[in-house]
Amino acid sequence: MNIGSYSLPNGLFVAPMAGITDRPFRQLCKRLGAGYAVSEMMSSRPDLRDTPKSLLRSNHVGETGVIAVQISGTEASQMADAARYNIDQGAQIIDINMGCPAKKVCNKWAGSALMQDEILAIQIVTAVVQACAPHGVPVTLKMRTGWCAEHKNALQLARQAVDSGVQMLVVHGRTREQGYKGVAEYDTVAAVKAAVSVPVVANGDIDSPQKARAVLQATGADAVMIGRAAQGRPWLFRETTHFLANGSELASPLVAEVKHLMFEHLHDHYHFYGQHSGVRTARKHIGWYVKDLPGASEFRERMNLLDDCTQQWQAVADYFDQLNALSDRLPDLRSAANQFKQQQEMENSNHEKHADCRLRAT
């Protein structure tokens, strides 16, 4: 599929996840078959541009594939400036965030809160499209199905956004009110796909190659976007590519390969964040990799106490060497899909806690 003039290798996307889909993780997912990855959101506020977090998020040095940067904000002119700034930093596609339910975003009427104010939402889209047009940079939009069950306006907003120049839409099949609870529905995604001429991407609860195929078939979407299920399982993109092409499942990865992939990931991660921050922020990724594996909780407890990269690296090496002695391949986690999903929800509950902004339309 294409976004503007960019041709993507496939329709498997990594979802933007603040604090997770940083440059090292995006790169790893792309190496393992993801055709496209969107950066974590960048605030449009100019006073936040030089914070250490923003500087890291706007660092795309060596990034392969198309560089897509997501921006969030509430003021059209500020969003337009943010788009120009990120283009200067290397962005080739600008994505507007109207999907994130996080409190610090919603309190300022950004993220999915914008879906409640269609006029403002379209003013922002128009301003960003105008800012990007002289640079030939396509603008995309990530949204939810609506504000709440009674106000599902994804379809209206999608039509207006496309009329205003948006060149691709991602729809997460939940309302803002749902946060990450309940289940994603895909009827709204299908309705959006049927109504607009630009590519539409289905997102929400896609956690296996089979689910990816089912969602593609049910919605007619051009691509699927995967977030939480790829945490600690970046080879899900390879498995899904294979399944969509051949209809058969790949065997679980070899333990030795997973160890190698984790080393690559950790190497990039430490390099990107520096040793002090890197060892701490790597813990959550390591935790996700070992989840459901034998002895995971004991290993996590010990590993979380280490604050030195070399020690952390060695702990990972020792853990996977012991695992390799038990089995050549990872246990088939797909058979434990329900348990996996519940644990993902618990891991992400922190994000959800911050999503408690109940700004219902009055």
Ligand SMILES: Cc1cc2nc3c(=O)[nH]c(=O)nc-3n(C[C@H](O)[C@H](O)[C@H](O)COP(=O)(O)O)c2cc1C
């Ligand atoms: C920890 C976390 C951080 C997220 N950060 C963002 C973000 O920065 N921008 C955004 O548009 N969506 C964000 N999302 C939403 C995801 O992109 C995605 O829409 C959602 O997780 C549903 O997809 P999934 O079921 O495949 O995870 C975040 C989700 C999680 C769990």
